[in-house]
Amino acid sequence: MAPPTGPRKGSAPSGARNPRNSATNGGKATTRSGVAKRRGAGAVRTDRDGDLDMDGPTGTNGSSRGGRRGNNHSAQSGQASRPPPRSAATSSRGPRPTAKAQQIIQRALNGGPGGMSSRITSARDRRAPATMTLVVEGLMSSKAASNEGGGLKELLTFLERKAQTVGQTARHIRIKKSHIKGDFVYITSTKEDAEEILKVNGFAFAGTTLRISQSADTTPVGGSDALSSTLSSNALEIKQHLRGVLSMRYDVNAKLLNLSALGEDPALAQRGFFNGESTPEKLFRTLMAICEQLFKTPQAKRDAVVSISLSGNNVDDVLQIMSLTDTFPDLVNLDLSQNQFKDIKGLQKWRHRLRNCQTLLLNDNPIEVMDPSYKEELTSWFPKLLNLSGVQVRTAEQVAAEEAATRPTPIPQSGADFRDINGVGENFITEFIQMYDAGRNSLAAKYYDDQSTFSIAVNSRSPHAPDLHPPTWGAYIKFSRNHTKITHTSARQQRLFTGTHLIQGVWQQLPPTRHPDLPTQLDKYIIDCHPVHGLADPTGQNPIGVDGIIITIHGEFEDQEPDTMKTAKRSFSRTFVLGPGVPGRNPIRVISDLLSLKVYNLLPASVSAPASQPSEEVQKQQMIIELCKQTSMNAEYSRLCLDVANWNFDQALVTFNEKRAQLPAEAFATAP
Amino acid sequence: MALPLPNAETQARVVSEAAQNFIDHYYESLNRRHGLANYYASTSPLLTAASVTPDISINGRHLGDGPGAAQEYEALLNTQGGPVAYEIASFDAQSVNANFCIGCPESLGGSSGASGTAAGESGGASAGGSSGSSSKVQKSIKDGDRVSFALQVSGTVRYGRPGEDGAEDKAFNESWVLVPHWEALSPKAARGLRRWVVVSQNFRVL
Secondary structure (H helix, E strand, C coil), X not given: CCCCCCCCHHHCCHHHCCCCCCCCCCCCCCCHHHHHHHHHCCCCEECCCCCEECCCCCCCCXXXXXXXXXXXHHHHHHHHCCCCHHHHHHHHCCCCHHHHHHHHHHHHHCCCCCCXXXXXXXXXXXXXXXXXXXXXXXXXXXXXHHCHHHHHHHHHHHXXXXXXXXXXXXXXXXXXXXXXXXXXXXXXXXXXXXXHHHCCCCCEECCEECEEEECCCCXXXXXXXXXXXXXXHHHHHHHHHHHHHHHHCEECCCCEEXXXXXXXXXXXXXXXXXXXXXXXXXXXXXXXXXXHHHCCXXXXXXXXXXXXXXXXXXXXXXXHHCHHHHHCCCCCEEECCCCCCCCHHHHHHHCCCCCCCCEEECCCCCHHHHCCCHHHHHHHHCCCCCEECXXXXXXXXXXXXXXXXXXXXXXXXXXXXECCCCCHHHHHHHHHHHHHHHCHHHHHHHHXXXXXXXXXXXXXXXXXXXXXXXXXXXXXHCCECCCCCCCCHXXXXXXXXXXXXXXXXXXXXXXXXXXXXXXXXXXXXXXXXXXXXXXXXXXXXXXXCEEEEEEEEEEEEEEECCCCCCEEEXXXXXXXXXXXXXXXXXXXXXXXXXXEEEECCCCCCCCCCCCXXXXXXXXXXXXXXXXXXXXXXXXXXXXHHHHHCCCCHHHHHHHHHHHHHHCCHHHECCCC | CCCCCCCHHHHHHHHHHHHHHHHHHHHHHHXXXXXXXXXXXXXXXXXXXXXXXXXXXXXXXXXXXXXXXXXXXXXHXXXXXXXXXXXXXXXXXXXXXXXXXXXXXXXXXXXXXXXXXXCCCCXXXXXXXXXXXXXXHHHHHHCCCCCEEEEEEEEEEEECCCCCCCXXXXXXXXXXXXXXXXXXXXXXXXXXXXXXXXXXXXXXXX
């Protein structure tokens, strides 16, 4: 047994430390509806101090116990001014399938009459890290002990509500399990809730003082381990039995779980599953809950169970088998034939479920006669349905087409679309990137003239990787001409820089940058360019204008803010319109320079088509060019050489060196 | 040969307004998957006759020059499917040529080689009409009607419905060059013509 970990838990007698596995714990657990019932009975009321009012449900003074307390009247008015805490809690919680499954098993397996000696409410989150068990002393000596049910319900409600008030927490404190053992009540809740509940220690409850301390045994809750540990041996036995039934009805090859005609199953009838309080619905939920436990992951479930048959079970509304779609949401084939479905309404609750269902059989149901139009409706509900009651309603191709239509296929990335004119674009951009970091003044002096324009626009809303902390834009924002933000004509004018001097001026004020070396790190850039026509002729001779090129370059740079010395990496896109220069100056001039900045983002990899024909040809071309460069052979001989070497570049070089002396002069592009 | 070019302020103002107008309408049409043909130079017979056709490059793919490029882009968008939404976060524009001339009809003061006087083909009209239309032409130029401009847009493409499986946001950059749409400048222009049309489009998802 674990050593004591809490200061107060010494008060728990050692004999009562592990109540959960005790065989006497066969009581019936309740769900949230049980909680509601508790309130509905009206047994619990409290006065301003939170003390329990032991009045009966009607609360009249004429009731037999009504006269016991003098503050009855104030208790009622106090209660009236408060909203009922439980109802709010109930409505705000959504059901969690897995935790609910545990509940259902618990309830179904522990079935039978009896007071509430334990209870489970669904965990708020099944990944709740750990629970804590507390021991509460004082119920037996309280007036509540004489209540119907021993006062446990009242105590739990009191603890939950008080813990929430005392802790001033907005969340609802919840006791997940409780159990009476002698004079002690063991309660289990999440660790954080338990810490709040501990604060209620020493509070007065129904005429006694509660002592709350941490119990010695705390077990983590999470999935089936916790569940099985809370099941009585009887329940475990039943569970084992049902597992047996399931395994007998499971066809591993067909991946079919055959749950047809459950009512006629002798193994189930023999255990009395259809007698007394137990109903087929309950049994079904239990079976589903057991299935839920059998699979560790949703994928394991998908792999193991593709088809389920529920034929011949007298089902007329899917509400009765709702848990099927909780447990097997990705079911592919479902046989509901020979049931009692009369109309579409009986299936309505599954309208937005079973998104992967391909076969749905409703043969031999009254709906076939009573609502023959059900097929169109159901087909529209289930997007992947192919076979409805044995009739093909879609083809797999149609499903694929419909699916594709709901999802975009982004236009693929191609490599650089670099349609240069005589290397003008390549030379310019290579020099530009390097000089923009190293010598902006001379760069501006060389390529920009009195008519050149430059402006900068900051996009501060660009998407980026979630783990990336976006940099600030302080050094840029005062120059940003982003038209969506800068809407006044005068401000737009001020932020448009025309002429070498103004451009040099603003470039000096922008933080120093470092761009990746373009020739060696071409993968850090995407550059497209193509010719444009109708640019102003700086000589004024050609009235319809001259030709030039437009370049768009996308890449990244690092900058350093001069004031703070802080460095940051940013992405940029820059568009240049280049044209012929004024006579007597640089032959190329920048007409327009539009710089756009945004948060850093890795550039998309340009098409890496998996070894397809064109990319292979591109690779060959690159090898030819490289070989030409290294050997001075012309392209034709380079190709021949590579062909001989089976397109192994190194081998081709070796071959070249071996045969060099024998090569004719015409093999070389220029004299070597 | 001094032309009465629009001054820098006029150019900047006209270009900003034209860019704003283009952005507002083009991306709306794009997102609604309405026709885009009206935005491109191929919509103008005058520009097309002068070999001014849109040059469209989408993610590095050059959609063959010529009048068919815009259609090709729309086909590409259809292949892309939906839902795809383009959201503009930033744009900026600069004048490229204060007086773009290619394809300008004689009625608007353009012709082969003529830059101030309208060398009309019908002799009678040229004498009387040229001075009148010449002043109109000069005003039109001075007002910035004939600027061509470069436009750079930065924004986000949203693929899929937000929150759904496979939904994704990507940055994009789109750089444009637009030129005057001569048909829209004509006094007898049909209603609803775009004043500027696209001759260069460079789109990249980044």
